[in-house]
């Protein structure tokens with residue numbers, strides 16, 4: 001792909017609409033071309049900013065109650081139920097779909113969370129200084145964060161694993177400062193994010209997410225008041241492997 | 253966020269008025285109940301109900317007014333980006349939610365709705381195509397033009413702000 005072709009696909013990329021083959025080519029170019037990588041990050045950021053600005057109007061509680069009553073089947077006259085049973089079925093269906101946080105909302109929000117961490121991960125790798133403390137030694141990296149973060153954490157011993165610690169930096173997720181650690185595995189980099197748990201900041205408790213579109217895998221969990229996220233373009237099993245090491249380290 | 257709140261957000265962006273947005277959502281729900289037969293299980297409920305809302309708006313008085321102001325052509329963008337506006341400067345303008353919101357408000361309805369469906373509702377191009385009843389190819393070109401128009405408004409806004417700053421400077 002040439003840079004000009006990249007620019008034509010930029011929006012589709014930010015909208016996660018590229019097909020697998022095109023996406024692979026696009027991301028290959030991104031890795032080699034800092035100019036296009038910057039453009040791609042900006043397009044993704046712009047989209048997020050529009051999203052934040054566009055979530056502007058909320059219905060009043062009174063209006064929501066009124067609408068819920070209106071579509072709730074129980075309020076209907078009995079004759080409606082007898083003569084138009086399909087109306088009752090429709091009412092139940094519409095009520096469920098509108099008022100409950102339906103599955104697709106969860107999926108979109110999960111994808112957004114994954115996207116935000118993927119952004120942080122890619123942005124760090126694309127920057128001139130991916131890490132602020134460069135060290136393969138956890139005993140150097142961990143104390144570096146002391147005083148920079150309002151919490152502390154344990155990092156795993158890596159001697160008998162394939163992972164190597166590259167370094168760390170302070171990252172921000174939803175206005176709160178946390179640790180970002182970068183690990184290497186074969187030719188890939190993975191990020192580990194550790195933040196103080198904030199209610200509702202991440203719309204799911206424990207889980208792993210895959211985005212074939214972004215080519216990223218993420219695993220997240222909460223432990224001892226901290227929220228952990230491991231993300232990388234490695235297979236899910238590698239993300240899980242590093243997550244396991246971290247979980248064990250946290251308990252030690 | 254439940255779908256009801258999302259529908260309301262979209263409605264107020266279209267109507268630019270709270271009570272009109274409430275009327276729109278209410279009418280949409282009534283139509284959805286009555287027309288539920290026309291919704292086929294397994295198809296896209298979200299696209300279906302956003303489409304009802306959008307069509308209800310377009311045939312409302314406010315919608316007809318809005319459509320009259322901007323007869324959306326699929327050929328010409330109504331606002332061109334200012335020459336020399338860099339992506340960085342536009343991004344800077346976008347850092348401010350108020351600035352983005354004002355630009356969205358100023359956009360013609362056809363541009364505003366497609367940006368909202370894509371960026372705020374995070375619909376896929378396929379879902380947007382269903383909602384707006386247009387082919388996917390048209391979704392892509394219309395979206396691209398809408399974003400260009402939005403960048404134009406943002407860079408305009410930046411120039412205006414820069415201009416204001418300069419004139420203040422000479423007064424002091």
Ligand SMILES: [Zn+2]
Pocket residue numbers: 002003006029033035036
């Ligand atoms: Zn390039």
